Amino acid sequence: MNILMALSQREVTGAEVYATTVGDILTERGHQVFYVSDTLTKPHQGEFFTLRFNKRSIFRRFWHVGYLIYLIKKHNIQLVHAHSRASSWSCHVACKITGTPMVTTVHGKQPVHASRKKFHAMGNRAMPVCEAIYHQLIDDLGVPADTMTISRNGINTARYQWCDAPNNDKKVIAIIGRLSGPKGDLCFKLLDECIDLDRYDVKIVTGTEPTKRFERFRGNVDFVGYVEDVPAMMAKADLVIGAGRVAMESLLCGRPTFAIGEAISIGPVNLDNIDHAMATNFGDIGPVDLDIDFSLIPAQIEEALSTPHCPVEVNEKIKESYDLQNIVTQVEDIYQSVYVRTLRKDIPVLMYHRFSESTETQGRMAPYIDIDMFEKHLKLIKKLGYETLTFEDIRGKGFISRLEADKRYCMITVDDGFKDNYTLMLPLLKKYDLKAVVYAVSDTDHNQWDVEHPETPEKRFELMTQSELKALADSGHVEIGGHTLTHPHLSSLTREQQQREIAENKAKLERLLGKDLLSFAYPYGDWNQDSVELVKGCGYEFAVATNSGPLAVHEDPYLIRRIGIYPGTDVFGLFRKLTGGYLFRKVKEKPSHV
Numbered sequence: 391m392n393i394l395m396a397l398s399q400r401e402v403t404g405a406e407v408y409a410t411t412v413g414d415i416l417t418e419r420g421h422q423v424f425y426v427s428d429t430l431t432k433p434h435q436g437e438f439f440t441l442r443f444n445k446r447s448i449f450r451r452f453w454h455v456g457y458l459i460y461l462i463k464k465h466n467i468q469l470v471h472a473h474s475r476a477s478s479w480s481c482h483v484a485c486k487i488t489g490t491p492m493v494t495t496v497h498g499k500q501p502v503h504a505s506r507k508k509f510h511a512m513g514n515r516a517m518p519v520c521e522a523i524y525h526q527l528i529d530d531l532g533v534p535a536d537t538m539t540i541s542r543n544g545i546n547t548a549r550y551q552w553c554d555a556p557n558n559d560k561k562v563i564a565i566i567g568r569l570s571g572p573k574g575d576l577c578f579k580l581l582d583e584c585i586d587l588d589r590y591d592v593k594i595v596t597g598t599e600p601t602k603r604f605e606r607f608r609g610n611v612d613f614v615g616y617v618e619d620v621p622a623m624m625a626k627a628d629l630v631i632g633a634g635r636v637a638m639e640s641l642l643c644g645r646p647t648f649a650i651g652e653a654i655s656i657g658p659v660n661l662d663n664i665d666h667a668m669a670t671n672f673g674d675i676g677p678v679d680l681d682i683d684f685s686l687i688p689a690q691i692e693e694a695l696s697t698p699h700c701p702v703e704v705n706e707k708i709k710e711s712y713d714l715q716n717i718v719t720q721v722e723d724i725y726q727s728v729y730v731r732t733l734r735k736d737i738p739v740l741m742y743h744r745f746s747e748s749t750e751t752q753g754r755m756a757p758y759i760d761i762d763m764f765e766k767h768l769k770l771i772k773k774l775g776y777e778t779l780t781f782e783d784i785r786g787k788g789f790i791s792r793l794e795a796d797k798r799y800c801m802i803t804v805d806d807g808f809k810d811n812y813t814l815m816l817p818l819l820k821k822y823d824l825k826a827v828v829y830a831v832s833d834t835d836h837n838q839w840d841v842e843h844p845e846t847p848e849k850r851f852e853l854m855t856q857s858e859l860k861a862l863a864d865s866g867h868v869e870i871g872g873h874t875l876t877h878p879h880l881s882s883l884t885r886e887q888q889q890r891e892i893a894e895n896k897a898k899l900e901r902l903l904g905k906d907l908l909s910f911a912y913p914y915g916d917w918n919q920d921s922v923e924l925v926k927g928c929g930y931e932f933a934v935a936t937n938s939g940p941l942a943v944h945e946d947p948y949l950i951r952r953i954g955i956y957p958g959t960d961v962f963g964l965f966r967k968l969t970g971g972y973l974f975r976k977v978k979e980k981p982s983h984v
Contacts, residue, residue, distance in 0.1 A: 391421050391422075391468045391469060391725060391729070391790065391793050391794070391795060392421070392422045392424070392465060392466050392467050392468045392469075392795045393413075393416060393421055393422070393423050393424070393467070393468070393469050393470075393471055393725070394423075394424045394425075394426060394458075394461060394462065394465070394467045394469075394470045394471065395409045395410075395413050395423060395424065395425045395426070395427075395436075395471050395473065396425075396426050396427065396443075396458070396470060396471065396472045396473065396474075396477040396478070396480075396481050397409055397425070397426075397427035397428075397430070397443075397472075397473045397474055397477055398427060398428055398443030398444055398474040398475070398476035398477040399427060399428055399429060399444075399474065400428050400429055400444060401429070401431070401568060401570065401597050401598055402431045402432065402568070402597040402616065403497075403568070404497060404543070404634045404635045405473040405474060405495070405497045406427070406430065406431065406432055406473075407432060407635055408473065408495065408497065408519075408543050408544065408635070409425070409471075409473050409495075410425075410430070410432040410433070410434040411432075411544060411545070411546060411714060412544050412714070412717070412718055412721060413425070413434060413435070413436060414434060414435050415544075415714060415715065415718040416718060416721075416722075417435040417436060419718070419722070419788070419790075420787065420791070420794075422436070422465075422795070423435065423436040424436055424437050424438075424439070424461070424465055424467070425437070425438045425439065426438070426439045426440075426441050426458070426461060426477075427440070427441065427443070427477070428440070428441070428442055428443055428444050431597065439457075439461060441454060441457055441458075443474070443476040443477045443480065444476060446476060451479070451480060454480035454484075455480050455483045455484045455487070458470075458480055458481060458484035459484050459487060459488055462484060462485075462488050462490050463488065466795050466796065467490060468490070468491070468729060468793065468795055469490065469491045469492065469493070469725055469728065469729055470484070470485055470490055470491070470492040470493075470513070471492075471493050471494075471495065471725075472492065472493070472494040472495070472512075472513065473494070473495050473497065474497070475500065475501070475511075478494045478511050478512055478513070479509075479511045481494075481513065482511040482512065482513055483511075485513060489733075491513070491514055491725075491728045491729045491732040491733065492512075492513025492514055492728075493512075493513050493514060493515045493516070493517055493724060493725070493728055494511075494512040494513050494515075494516050494517065495517045495518075495519065495541065496512070496516055496517065496518040496519065496523050496527065497519055497523075497634075498523070498652075498671075498674060498675065499522075499523065499526055499652075499653070499674075499675050500523075500526065500527065500530070500531060502530045502531060507531050507532055510531060510533050512533070512537075513728075514537075514728045514731075514732050515537060515538065515539060515724060515727075515728050516533060516537060516538045516539075517538070517539055517540070517541040517721075517724065518538060518540055518541075519540070519541065519542055519543050519671055520540065520542065520668065520669055520670060520671040520674075520675060521540060521668075521669040521670075522653075522669055522670045522671065522675035522676065523671070523675050524538060524540050526675065539720075539724055541717065541720055541721060541724065542668075542711060542712055542717060543634070543635050543638065543671075543712055543717070544712060544713070544714040544716075544717030544718055544721075545635065545638055545639060545642065545708075545712045545713070545714055545717075546714045547642055547708075547709050547712070547713050547714065549621060550621050550624075550639050550642035550643050551621070551642070551643065552642075552643065552644040552699075552705060553621075553624075553625040553643050553644055553645075554625075555628070555698035555699060556625065556626050556627070556628060558591070558626070558628060560589075560590065560591045561589075561590050561591065561628040561629070561695055562590070562591045562592075562593060562626060562627045562628050562629075563585060563590050563591070563592050563593070563627065563628065563629045563630075563631060563691070563695075564593045564595055564623060564624065564626075564627035564629070564630050564631070565577055565580065565581075565592065565593070565594050565595070565631045565632065566595040566596070566620070566623075566630060566631070566632040566636045566640075567595075567596060567632050567633065567636060568596055568597060568598045569594070569596050569598040569599075569600055569601065569604065570598050571652075572652040573633075573651075573652060574598070574601070576650065576651070576652065576682075577594065578603060578604065579684055580631065580650075580687070581604075581607050581611060583684050583687075584684055584687040584688050584691065585688070585691065586688075587607065587610035587611060588610065591612070592610070592611045592612065593611075593612045593614050593623075593627070594611055594612070594613045594614060595614045595615075595616075595617050595620075595623055596613075596614075596615065596616065597615070597616040600613050620639060621639070621643055624639065624640050624643045624645050625643060625645075627640075627645060628646065628695055629645070629646050629647070629648060629691065629694050629695050630645045630646070630647050630648070631647075631648045631650060631691075632647075632648075632649070632650075632672075633649055633650060633651030633652070633671065633672045633673040633674045634651065634671050634672055634674050636672075637649040637659065637667070637672035637673070638672065638708055638712055640700075641659060641700050641704055641705055641708045642705060642708055642709065644699045644700055644702075644705055645699070645700060646658060646694045646695065646697050646698070646699065646700055647659045647694075647700055648690065648691060648694050649667050649672040649673045650673045650682070650687075651670070651671070651672060651673030651674035651675070652673075652674050652675075653670065653673060653674060653675050653676030654670060654673050654676035654682060655673060655682045655683075655686075655687065655690075656670070656672060656673045657686075657687075657690045657693075657694075658690060658693055658694035658697075659672070659700060659704060660700075660701055660704065661701055661703055661704060664704050664707055668711065722788070722790050723944065725790065726789060726790050726793065726942065726944045727942055727944075727945060729793055730793075730941075730942040730943075731941075731942060733970070733971075734970075734971045734974040735969070735970025735971040735974065736792075736941065736942055736943050736970050736973070737779070737792045737799050737800060737801060737943055737970070738800045738801070738953055738967060738968050738969075738970065738972065739800075739801045739803060739934065739943065739950060739951070739952045739953060740800060740801065740802050740803065740952065740953055740955055740967070740968075741803050741804075741805065741934075741936065741952040741953060741954050741955060742757075742759060742764075742802065742803070742804045742805070742815075742826075742955050743756065743757045743758060743804065743805050743806055743808070744756065744757070744758035744759075744806070744808045744810055744851060745758065745759060745760075745761045745764055745808075745810040745811070745814040745815050746758045746759070746760050746761060746810070747760075747761045747810075747814060751810070751851070752957070753840075753848055753849055753851070754846070754847075754848055754849060755840070755843075755846045755848050756837065756840050756848050757954065757955070757956050757957065758957060759955055759956070759957060759959065760957070761810075761814045761815075761818075763959075763960065763961075764814075764815070764818065765818050766960075766961050767955075767959075767961070767964050768818055768819075768821075768822045768824055769822070770961055770964055770965060770968070771800060771822075771824065771968070772822055772824070774798065774965075774968065775798050776798045776799060776800045776968070777797065777798065777799055777800075778799070778800060778801060778802055778824045778825040778826065779792065779799050779800075779801050779825070780801070780825050780826075780827050780869040781827060781869060781871070781908040781909040781931070781932050782869055782908060784932070785908055785931060785932075789943060789944035789947070790944070792943070800968060801827065802824065802825070802826040802827070803826065803827045803828075803829065803871075803911070803934060803952060804826055804827070804828045804829070805828075805829045805873060805911055805913075806829065806830070806831055806837065806853065806873065806877070807828055807829065807830030807831055807853050807854050807859060807873065808837070808851055808852070808853055808854070809851070809852040809853060809854050809855075809858065810851075811828055811854060811862065811868075812854050812858040812859075812861065812862050816862055816865055816867065816868065819865075819867040819868070820865070820867055824867070825867050825868065825869070826867065826868055826869075827868070827869045827870075827871055827909065828862065828868050828869070828870055828871070829870075829871045829872065829873035829909075829910070829911035829934075830853075830854070830859055830870055830871070830872070830873055830899060831853065831873050831874060831875065831876065831877050831895070831913075832873075832874075832875055832894075832895045832898045832899055833875035833876050833894075833895070833898075834853065834875075834876055834877075835852060835853055835855075836850050836851060836852050836853055837850065837851050837853070837877075838876070838877075839876065839877040839878070839913075856902055859899075859902065859903075860902055860903060863903050863905075869908070869909075870899060870903055870907060871907055871908065871909040871910055871911060871934075872892065872895050872896045872899060872907050872909075872910040872911070872930065873895065873910070873911050873913060874891040874892060874895050874913055875890070875891050875894055875895045875898075876891065877913045878891060878913060879913065879914055879916045880892075880912060880913065880916055880917055880918065880920075880921045881916050881917060881918040881921065882916075885920045885924070888920055888921055888924055889924050892910065892921075892924050892925060892928055893924070893928050896910075896928050896929070896930070906929070907930065908930065908931050908932060909930060909931070909932040909933060909934065910925050910928075910930045910932070910933045910934075911933070911934045912933065912934070912935055912936075914936070915935045915936025915937060915938060915952075917935065917938075917949075922948050922949070925948060926948060930948075931947065932947045932948065932950065933947070933948040933949065933950065934950045934952055935949050935950065935951060935952065936951075936952055936954065937951065937977075938951065939951040941973050941974055941977060951973060951977075953967045953972060953973065955967070
């Protein structure tokens with residue numbers, strides 16, 4: 391995807407670290423990430439554009455919106471990700487005008503005023519970084535809970551490794567954070583009231599130039615300035631004091647950590663308060679600003695300095711909760727849901743069965759399509775510029791690859807494994823250089839399930855032989871998936887019967903093909919919870935249904951909804967079904983989590 395990260399800042403902030411850190415991983419995963427902000431200090435991959443969001447006159451705001459529209463159109467931006475109030479306001483307007491999906495990561499407590507309550511300006515989804523912000527957005531600003539997802543700060547946990555306690559003659563206390571705004575006020579009070587500056591070696595690590603009021607501490611405090619190698623600085627400290635990302639990174643290094651922020655003081659982070667610390671972004675967010683009893687802090691600092699490391703269990707919890715790769719995967723999932731549901735379109739997953747070349751091979755009841763019409767379908771797919779994907783393609787790049795800029799993708803799936811898939815379909819796939827996924831039944835040589843139907847018996851049609859199925863799979867145009875042994879209604883079977891149908895079918899096909907199967911199709915689109923669990927348990931990574939499952943393909947990889955192709959589906963009918971919004975127009979769905 392083409393993604394625009396928008397920030398408003400004039401110095402290094404946690405939002406910038408988050409945006410560039412997440413942006414670099416997105417770039418590594420194949421996305422094209424652009425940045426727009428007042429300044430951008432952290433190293434980053436991707437083009438940067440300067441825009442003075444912090445200049446907020448009416449004229450300037452119109453200029454911001456106009457420039458954002460220009461960037462969105464010039465660089466084919468598919469989604470805007472804002473990271474601040476000033477940038478989100480302008481991005482919200484620009485995205486409304488251009489129809490571009492937008493999300494906003496909310497890094498801090500939001501100001502409360504009438505206009506903010508009426509005009510949230512966070513786009514299609516807000517992503518507060520902790521529970522305290524989530525509840526503040528609901529309680530103070532009336533942001534609907536179903537338009538938000540908590541998405542924590544992502545940290546490159548590999549960069550912040552557990553380190554041995556330093557052997558300092560004089561205990562080192564590192565206070566890390568900016569010296570402007572409320573954080574500057576907090577740092578001043580810590581130095582003025584809470585820390586024995588003669589007893590400890592206090593280092594202030596910041597990208598902010600100290601203001602005049604800090605001059606009185608110059609003889610007792612080392613104002614280090616901005617440090618690129620933060621882990622090395624933390625490794626030399628006996629205690630790290632900070633909030634937000636600072637506290638998380640310190641805990642990853644195993645350092646005793648005193649979490650205190652713009653709102654509250656957590657104190658030394660331990661097993662008793664780690665959940666509270668995470669919920670408040672390690673002291674940054676609370677019910678009121680600076681709700682701190684500073685008289686308690688000196689004793690708490692002494693307590694924190696009495697241990698060489700933070701608790702190992704706290705370190706492990708931080709790794710689990712803030713792992714960068716996991717957070718970026720969650721962000722990608724949010725991007726996909728916002729993009730698909732805002733534009734109301736997704737990759738069409740087409741469902742075919744048999745192909746007929748004469749009236750004799752046309753069925754009475756079961757779905758089929760004339761082979762000449764199928765060729766017209768393939769011609770239309772090519773003419774419209776669609777490329778076909780298989781699950782092997784998706785497995786390699788992830789579901790989000792289907793939203794690649796300037797690309798149009800669809801998926802052709804074919805159920806049951808009839809002989810005509812080999813004799814009629816395969817030559818056309820080769821002719822038009824397209825791919826399909828065929829779901830094969832393994833323990834019968836014909837459509838026994840239809841022929842023996844008690845009320846509407848069908849004609850007999852042969853399934854592929856093992857050699858034909860192998861040749862189909864080896865063609866490079868077809869991926870094989872599982873479809874049970876005998877094509878039963880799975881929900882009518884016991885769990886044990888379902889297990890045999892699903893697992894033995896998979897094992898037989900894998901022995902024949904010499905490779906693992908990635909996806910499974912529920913016969914008749916019929917399933918229950920046992921079916922889904924068994925499909926997962928057998929090692930399948932994907933499963934396709936028919937008329938069930940969410941409309942966004944990635945939201946449940948074991949219930950991928952498909953679009954049926956029937957004898958009456960002509961070229962115009964396929965054109966309608968290929969348009970990404972077909973299912974959104976046809977299906978009434980419960981409100982999504984996005």
